[in-house]
Amino acid sequence: MPWSIKLGRIFGIDIKMHVTFLLILVWGAFAYGGSAGPLYGLLVTVSLFTLVLLHELGHSLAALGFGIGVRDITLLPIGGVARLERMPEKPLQELVIALAGPLVNVLLAVGLLPVVGGLGLLQGEGFSLRLFTQPGLLGWLMFLLSANVSLAVFNMLPAFPLDGGRVFRAIMAFFTDYRQATEVAANVGRALALGLGLFAIFMGQIWLALIALFIFMAGGQEAQAVAARSILHQARAGQALSAEAIALAPEATVGEAATMLMGTPRPHFVVMDPTTGQLLGVANRGQIMRAIQSGQWFYPIADIMDQARSIPVVAVSDPLDEVQDVLTRTASPIAAVYDDLHFRGLITPDDIYRLFRLLSEQSRGSRQVRWNIIG
Incomplete structure (x- = not known):
């Protein structure tokens, strides 16, 4: 924080x-x-x-x-x-x-x-x-x-996200899905927070009013986070892979990589063995620019890349919420996606967010009913 x-x-x-x-x-x-x-x-x-x-x-x-x-x-x-x-x-x-x-x-x-x-x-x-x-x-x-x-x-008190509200959600989650349980608990929590805030204002209790405001806002934010996580859980890592990924051979030079930077918004270059398709490492935009500034224009990209063993690995079939957890836990900007032993590509938080927005829009669109009136 x-x-x-x-x-x-x-x-x-x-x-x-x-x-x-x-x-x-x-x-x-x-x-x-x-x-x-x-x-x-x-x-x-x-x-x-x-x-x-x-x-x-x-x-x-x-x-x-x-x-x-x-x-x-x-x-x-x-x-x-x-x-x-x-x-x-x-x-x-x-x-x-x-x-x-x-x-x-x-x-x-x-x-x-x-x-x-x-x-x-x-x-x-x-x-x-x-x-x-x-x-x-x-x-x-x-x-x-x-x-x-x-x-x-x-x-x-059953005012989510207080402990009582979480107990309330947990009990509800035994009988319904987690997202719906969170929505109900958050709505109950906001109602109680509103009542608590009015009571605090009437009694002149400034700290109690601030706590009520925190409950009201935090409960809504967590409900939104749970809803987002529910959407991501239905998607898989393979769906978020970008079709614009660029791979370099380990002997490619820093200068060649710098030239390719001009034509892609992607901040990471995959370095692969051209014979086996094995992931060797990843070079990012910052590493390439620093190498250029240091006069390493003709150095092989393999000299400046992050080694593959330092990159977290996820499976192509892993739910996206779990992939997001891996990125958060490892504090890594990328994860390597594998289908069994075969490297499929890199995934970043931007990739996850892009697919999340698409799925969210599709979800909202599926709830809209369009009437065609003939006559």
Whole structure:
């Protein structure tokens, strides 16, 4: 996520903080400080977002348990976001991952309850929610207890993409397809977000209003992403291959490749063995231009290309959404497409997007009914 600062790594997951998070630290220092001052308020705010981080780690560890990679966890002023490398493939997986975060808060609350109760008895204080407003060890622990309960309850609201909304979608996905389940969950989430936003405005709760806005926008965006993924899943890698691909022999010169750049928009040249048709590597536009600038006009293209072994491989029959996952996971701009052992071509994100637009237009066109009125 742009404008994020890396804080460290936990279980191999990058932990980041968005620069706007600094605003909530300043606000929390004074809002929660009370009579104890800003330092206590800062302690309370950092403690709250530590609970948020543990919540997101719950989601992340559950995802890792299903073999789903986690790119990073980013702390924002309105909470935390764990970015998975791909969405869960099965409803049960999403159900477990969605419940794992609130479960962490429930377990922490259960663990804190006897500690708060026992310390309260030792200090002659009855068990009361008003304790969390009082600075000190007991007040701090009471705040942690109430914050864990609040995080668990709020996140289980069926407002997609909150955890409760994801649980709702996962349950629906047992009985219908994933795309339809997402559309229903997103519509319910937007309705709840609208109600929550109106309530927040009426009560003058600016942060709650921002959270409602986030729920409304994020739910719609994810619904669109799922719809797009559903379209891509129906297409295959072979359908996205361009007919304009250009192949070079390994002994072709950089100068020859540079000349060919003028006649094609394609940014990559395939380098193949002319006898066996085996892929040897790929040279891109940037490599060729740098070689020209370095005076390597007559160097063989094989000297500057990326070797075939460094290029991710997909099958011609792989669904396009899975190909997109491979490109994202490997951070590669290209993938080599094979039909069994035979190299068929290269595929790029632009190729995927071009076919996606075509399929989307065909899908919209198939839903239009044209009447021919005779008479």
